[in-house]
Amino acid sequence: MFTEQNSNYHEKAISERAKLAPVPTLRRLPKYLEYLRNIRVAADAHISCTQIAGALDLVPTQVRKDLATTGIVGKPKKGYPVFALIQAIEEFLGWNAPQDAFLVGSGALGTAILGYEGFRKNGLNIVAAFDNDSSKIGTKIRGVEVMSLEKLPELARRMNIQIGVMTMPPQYAQQITDLLISGGIKAIWNFTPSLVVVDDDIILENAQLASSFAVLSSRLRSRTHNLD
Amino acid sequence: MFTEQNSNYHEKAISERAKLAPVPTLRRLPKYLEYLRNIRVAADAHISCTQIAGALDLVPTQVRKDLATTGIVGKPKKGYPVFALIQAIEEFLGWNAPQDAFLVGSGALGTAILGYEGFRKNGLNIVAAFDNDSSKIGTKIRGVEVMSLEKLPELARRMNIQIGVMTMPPQYAQQITDLLISGGIKAIWNFTPSLVVVDDDIILENAQLASSFAVLSSRLRSRTHNLD
DNA sequence: GTATAATAAATAAAGAATTCCCGATTAAGT
């Protein structure tokens, strides 16, 4: 009576939804995922928007709208099947099949990112690191080999790498961006504060630690003032 | 004829605006700042919204609205005085007087953050690091001393520290949050993926690297699909 | 001086995102 639970149903529809998903929703999805992965429940457990919202300090309607973008359907009175929900979010973000990526800059930040186990669960698989410091070339950081920058473009092309992560000092940002693009890389995750320019066909996402801190600063500032 | 240019004019008004500033605006302000700091122009140079917008790939009206929240006023046909604009943004964010902060977790990510010179220019001055690894205690990382976690609450109180930065492994997130709060800390910048719960009077900002990557992933995914 | 063009500032309009509301559904208790 039941049709096979094919998690790949509606590839086209998913990509169309992906195009339309609001950025705020995209930014919340990983939070749901993090929460759901950690609540360790029975294989057939369900969870409601009310519960999720309560845990994440959101309103249930927003959670429902967000989850709806992934295509999951819930059951009245029960909620969403936890396991299927995790899968739906992963699939929507493309995190079910981690993408291979190159990282440039094997300093402290690069090391931190290479060492963060979580990324592999979040769709990012860094397969090689690059640096211009000859003393680092040939070494391994967290099991990932550090190579000469010169080898990057050709290797990226040969391995069909789509994603580049930039963790070098900011003054090289534009130069490395261009190098990555020359290797056929399509998306760049920029951890430097530098602003870089790319063509429209390249996806550029700035990690923007300063933006995050600005929100904190502003709140702290206004709160402090209001206590006067 | 001219009244003194007092950059501290209207403290109250600024704090009120700070309360009202939209988060998207707050997140863009550091980008303007980054750009303005790097254009190195004459002391009396002016810059227009059109120029800023062009460089940052935004529309002029939005830039103008954003800058207006800081209280800066521009001149028709000239734009905003660059130096005063930098000051206005810094002041609005509270970055003109860097806040002392404690950092917990002296691993790779903690080291990266301690080593990032930029933060001192962005209102954050990390004065001490804390760890539970006894082999690290007593050492210095980037000139900052690593101390035992036990000392944190009392020291935080004595030094009147307002900000805590969490870069330890995620499993300690809640525990360290509580420890920071017990030391009187008012704002927490959480780099772990863990979600932590705090009272309403505590400011919690999650750095959320995964959220940033989710935006990239989704764009990459939809773009790839649409090429079929 | 006058005209022109560029710009800020204020206001209006449009567009997005969030929240509210209501009907439909379903599990669980009586």
Next chain:
DNA sequence: ACTTAATCGGGAATTCTTTATTTATTATAC
């Protein structure tokens, strides 16, 4: 079986953010 309460899903309403438009100002060129 019936009732009740919880929840989802869709659509409307609201709120927030962005973008467009208009007006006023001012530097610059003539």
